[in-house]
Amino acid sequence: MKKGPIMDLERFAGLAEAYGGDVGRWPIVEREAAALLMAEYPEATAPVLAAQSDLDWALDAWRAPAASPALQAAVLAAAPTERRVAPWRGWIWRTGLGAGLMAAGAAGVMAGVVASSAMAPVSAEFDVITAAVSASDALDAEVVGDV
Template sequence: MREPMTLDRFRALADAYGGVIARWPEDQRDAAMRIAANPEAVTILQEALAVDTMLDAWSVPAPASSLSDRIAGHRDMPRRNPAGRVRWWWSGIGIAAALAGAASGTAAVATVATVSSGDAPQENVTSFGAVDPQEG
């Protein structure tokens, strides 16, 4: 549902879209044009146009050429050592191998059947206790 056009709504639209009603949302323009004849609305539009004019005139000055020279000439980029990169690869491979060994060792311990002294291995028994295949 669209808000009815009041002076407060008119001011909010002028603050958001500027002093030219043609730049406002299309569905708000007709109602805004009807209110624009009101002396308070004229003042609101004049204030918005003054802000528009200031914003249109504003520009960012280009940086001094000495600034770009100082940035570019400050120092060369550091060169990377290929031997250091190889060391990182080997350390990554070592960590991956250690994690794989730990995971496979944990899995093996969890699934190996326990053997009492002199007894034959029992089925469905892990290092964590008996496993009943009937349980869901």
């Protein structure tokens, strides 16, 4: 039988302070141990949860006050305005981006050329060896035929 985490009253109080009086808001791994402790010591756990539930209720009921129209106007007036970029800067940006893409494409083509040319001597070497072996087999065949 698998046992869950063991919890003492001090740990229970710390979790209630951190997560509130509703055990459903606690981390899942702590809930089973809390339920076992609440069943075993209801007279010790109930006041802890009640105190934290009062605080939970007060925090859930609190709403931030709305900003006054004067504050909203001041914030909007202090906000930065949209910067206008000179048209030639946009052209340079687009041209630079296109040049970068063209350079990347050219580098890819060059890598392909280098890779394929590196393989060419190897295949030509094999062709020479194959031709030499074929020629020697033909000579051997003539020798065998003469015997």
